[in-house]
Amino acid sequence: MKRTFFLLGLALCLLVITFPPGCYYDNEQDLYGNPEPCDTVGVSYSTFIEPLLQDHCYKCHKESEPEFSGYILDGYENTKTYALSGKVADRTNNAANPMPPLSDGGLLPDCDRQKILAWIRAGAPQN
Numbered sequence: 001m002k003r004t005f006f007l008l009g010l011a012l013c014l015l016v017i018t019f020p021p022g023c024y025y026d027n028e029q030d031l032y033g034n035p036e037p038c039d040t041v042g043v044s045y046s047t048f049i050e051p052l053l054q055d056h057c058y059k060c061h062k063e064s065e066p067e068f069s070g071y072i073l074d075g076y077e078n079t080k081t082y083a084l085s086g087k088v089a090d091r092t093n094n095a096a097n098p099m100p101p102l103s104d105g106g107l108l109p110d111c112d113r114q115k116i117l118a119w120i121r122a123g124a125p126q127n
């Protein structure tokens, strides 16, 4: 009798080890649904890039602002110069030394950063 219980217990243990409960196949898509696709086609300076810089960058990168950093990034020509130098792409994707700075929220959402890169790769057009 004891032996039967022992064997039953053993079989149960083996079953649990082989098929652990809760270890089902879960992936991001099943759990959260399809993530919003990020549309990086024809990103516009006037309707996307400038408003984004205004919200997230101008307070430190516009000369008239109290937190001005010394680096002018407002207006199309200044933005274009920094964009084509590679510095905007670098710093907006630099997790260790990001823009906006860590103290100001750090990296922008992934889709915003993809759009900035797409705009720069298109030659930073005034569109």
Ligand code: HEC
Residues within 6 Å of the ligand: 053, 056, 057, 058, 059, 060, 061, 067, 069, 071, 073, 082, 087, 088, 091, 092, 099, 100, 101, 104, 108
């Ligand atoms: C809270 C203030 C602050 C905000 C907000 C901010 N920056 Fe900066 N940024 C600085 C300071 C200060 C420096 C200079 C020190 C450094 O390079 O870290 C700088 C440097 C930079 C540089 C490097 C300039 C160079 O010639 O080396 C780039 C490019 C830049 N910022 C882009 C951005 C962009 C794009 C945003 C918005 C997405 C942004 N920054 C938001 C404060 C800020």
